[in-house]
Amino acid sequence: MAAKTTILTLPKEEFVHPGNRACTGCGLSIAYRIGLKALGSDTILIVPPSCLTVLQGLFPVASTKLPCLNVTFASTAAAATGMLEALKAQGREHIKVVGWAGDGGTADIGIQALSGAAERGDDFLFLCYDNEGYMNTGVQRSGTTPRGAVTANTPIKGKMQQKKDVPAIMAAHGIDYVATASSAYPLDLYDKIKKALSLQGTKYIHIHTPCPPGWGFEPRYAIKIGRLAVETGYYDLYEVEKGEFRLTGASEKLVEKRQLVPVGEYLKTQSRFRILTPEQVADTQARIDRKWGGYYRTNE
Amino acid sequence: MHIIENGNVAAALGVKLAGAQVIAAYPITPQTPLTEKLAEFIEAGEMRAQYIPVESEHSALAACIAASSTGARAFTATSANGLLYMHEQIHWAAGARLPIVMCVVNRAVGAPWCIWNDHQDSISQRDTGWIQMYACDHQQIIDGVLKAFALAEATSIPVMLCYDGYLLSHTYMPFEVPDEGKVGRFLKPFKPPYALDPANPANLNTVTLPDVRMDVLGEMAHGYMEIRYLLQEDLRAALSVGQEIEDEFASIFGRGGNALVEPYRCDDADYVVVGMGSLTYQLRDVVEALRDEGHKIGVLGIRLYRPFPDQAVAEALGAVRGVFVIEKALSYGYEGALCSDLKAALYEHLVKGGGNGGPAEDGRDRGQPAFVKGLVAGIGGRDIRTLDLTDALRAGMAATAGGGAKGAPAEERPDWIGIKL
Ligand SMILES: Cc1ncc(C[n+]2csc(CCOP(=O)(O)OP(=O)(O)O)c2C)c(N)n1
Numbered sequence A: 001m002a003a004k005t006t007i008l009t010l011p012k013e014e015f016v017h018p019g020n021r022a023c024t025g026c027g028l029s030i031a032y033r034i035g036l037k038a039l040g041s042d043t044i045l046i047v048p049p050s051c052l053t054v055l056q057g058l059f060p061v062a063s064t065k066l067p068c069l070n071v072t073f074a075s076t077a078a079a080a081t082g083m084l085e086a087l088k089a090q091g092r093e094h095i096k097v098v099g100w101a102g103d104g105g106t107a108d109i110g111i112q113a114l115s116g117a118a119e120r121g122d123d124f125l126f127l128c129y130d131n132e133g134y135m136n137t138g139v140q141r142s143g144t145t146p147r148g149a150v151t152a153n154t155p156i157k158g159k160m161q162q163k164k165d166v167p168a169i170m171a172a173h174g175i176d177y178v179a180t181a182s183s184a185y186p187l188d189l190y191d192k193i194k195k196a197l198s199l200q201g202t203k204y205i206h207i208h209t210p211c212p213p214g215w216g217f218e219p220r221y222a223i224k225i226g227r228l229a230v231e232t233g234y235y236d237l238y239e240v241e242k243g244e245f246r247l248t249g250a251s252e253k254l255v256e257k258r259q260l261v262p263v264g265e266y267l268k269t270q271s272r273f274r275i276l277t278p279e280q281v282a283d284t285q286a287r288i289d290r291k292w293g294g295y296y297r298t299n300e
Numbered sequence B: 001m002h003i004i005e006n007g008n009v010a011a012a013l014g015v016k017l018a019g020a021q022v023i024a025a026y027p028i029t030p031q032t033p034l035t036e037k038l039a040e041f042i043e044a045g046e047m048r049a050q051y052i053p054v055e056s057e058h059s060a061l062a063a064c065i066a067a068s069s070t071g072a073r074a075f076t077a078t079s080a081n082g083l084l085y086m087h088e089q090i091h092w093a094a095g096a097r098l099p100i101v102m103c104v105v106n107r108a109v110g111a112p113w114c115i116w117n118d119h120q121d122s123i124s125q126r127d128t129g130w131i132q133m134y135a136c137d138h139q140q141i142i143d144g145v146l147k148a149f150a151l152a153e154a155t156s157i158p159v160m161l162c163y164d165g166y167l168l169s170h171t172y173m174p175f176e177v178p179d180e181g182k183v184g185r186f187l188k189p190f191k192p193p194y195a196l197d198p199a200n201p202a203n204l205n206t207v208t209l210p211d212v213r214m215d216v217l218g219e220m221a222h223g224y225m226e227i228r229y230l231l232q233e234d235l236r237a238a239l240s241v242g243q244e245i246e247d248e249f250a251s252i253f254g255r256g257g258n259a260l261v262e263p264y265r266c267d268d269a270d271y272v273v274v275g276m277g278s279l280t281y282q283l284r285d286v287v288e289a290l291r292d293e294g295h296k297i298g299v300l301g302i303r304l305y306r307p308f309p310d311q312a313v314a315e316a317l318g319a320v321r322g323v324f325v326i327e328k329a330l331s332y333g334y335e336g337a338l339c340s341d342l343k344a345a346l347y348e349h350l351v352k353g354g355g356n357g358g359p360a361e362d363g364r365d366r367g368q369p370a371f372v373k374g375l376v377a378g379i380g381g382r383d384i385r386t387l388d389l390t391d392a393l394r395a396g397m398a399a400t401a402g403g404g405a406k407g408a409p410a411e412e413r414p415d416w417i418g419i420k421l
């Protein structure tokens, strides 16, 4: 495995200009800045409507240096295929095609096109930033909103259903690389993108990106909350490479330490979880413990 | 070279000759054999293109949109519900000014399910900003694909080439396959004004404000309204660009003529029946039969429906007594869209403009037709029998014959030819 990137070895070149339209403390903004460094200059991006559309700026201003095709909400992955084939037809295969979508544009309306492209094995990288809701339209529930979260259209009772496990769905397509990452661990994200780019076929990286206004916390806690999600075992960092599952980075260390922070510590940092009862918190903890029990056993 | 083949093969041969580089499609009857043929050409190594077997029509057009934005010549084809499933992308392709070509093999839309021919699918995409051409036979299909690419690329506007499901797609007719060398002279390699390129980055289709806005260099950039205004202006200009391309094609291949409308025995006609697609050639037989009975009647085929050739239509109909418009589609709740468009053109050019004729010997003011009568036929593939058409038109003429200078049919709403209620 390649040496881990550190803050000292991270490339200096910026592809996101200073100043963009994301909220203060936006996890996406961090992931995007570091992610574009990993993608490098020979890249064309594809972006569906989402907070990222807004982050990128309003015509004729763009906040990033890479060429980008804005597409309809459902069509990111299909557009990636079309772009790839066009580049092939023109002998420009060296250019990387990267779709970067929100959880709605990935897990919900975008999943048909994404599944189709992954089944075809088309050679591109799909990055999903998961802020666990439709933030661009005002914080409605999405397939990846966690159970119990209050959103604009689950305003009183919170979302009743559990979070859709998109990385598992993508891994079930039998593609060679699926990984999870978090904007709270940007260097880990950087290395995973680099690794994905070195592989052929469809690659998928799911990035947990805390969202201050959507989740209900102060912007200065964006990193802290992202880390807590991992430290509590609520959101795990892993890779599925050629079918092999492996916890990575901070999550891998947690298996060694066997000391998860109680999930209540994570849930209480965000006002979206304000309606959770102690029983529901205990239920969430029990689910995490079961999942981690499995991780511990496979690492014995 | 003359061959005998079906309409879908004619289209596939046209796409091959045009050198489409990226083809994305999803199967739907009666389009399927067209895209199967293209897949076969590519797998057999007869055609150098990328074929994408997408998982939906929405994705088919998404792939074409991205391919075209990246600078490749892109093609897709569909029918009926497949076309409707693309609807969002159809608007997008036009707004993004991408010269994609799509064959629409016309079929009725559900519900209920019906796989047979009418024009409801493409007519319901009328207002998307695409150019719409309608072919009447196999020669017009194969030639039409080449002209469609030429027109799309000259105007940066996508083109739908529509042809009748089964009636053309699955019937065999002789037609000439254009010579490859001549095609090379007619259709130059695709060079878009901009193609996505990391060396020259641009952010395409970003959120655009209602008003104009300064860019970082201090130059004023278009607002959404300017972008849409230019689409409309360029679509109107496509009427003359389309004719220039038709002329160029005629000079190279020796066939073609009028890109907008196709009149048949209209010169001395008192009545003209207007339609689109294969129906207009069937109507030629009807016209011949009615002429044998002494009726002065002709046919006007609309070849380019969007942009609407209002001037050409008004010129062709300015001196006639009555117009029948036969359509295989409806704007439900009113009448056929072509009928409404045609009335608007006549109003614009003949009524408002004071007419282009003067009183004729019979004293009748020939400045405008006395009536425009809408008829609906062949919905969901109902057989359009030549006898029924003849009867309907004969009855239509009789009903208005005694009605004086402005005598018009009593019933305003379209009559349905062949309805069995
Ligand atoms: C077909 C379609 N339906 C709905 C919308 C409205 N819309 C735009 S962005 C968005 C939510 C995006 O959510 P997500 O993908 O999670 O990204 P986020 O805004 O959270 O960053 C919606 C519903 C749209 N643009 N297109």
Ligand code: SF4
Binding pocket: A021, A022, A023, A024, A025, A026, A027, A028, A029, A051, A131, A135, A136, A210, A211, A212, A213, A214
């Ligand atoms: S709403 Fe959330 S995801 Fe969207 S820009 Fe703001 S912080 Fe980022």
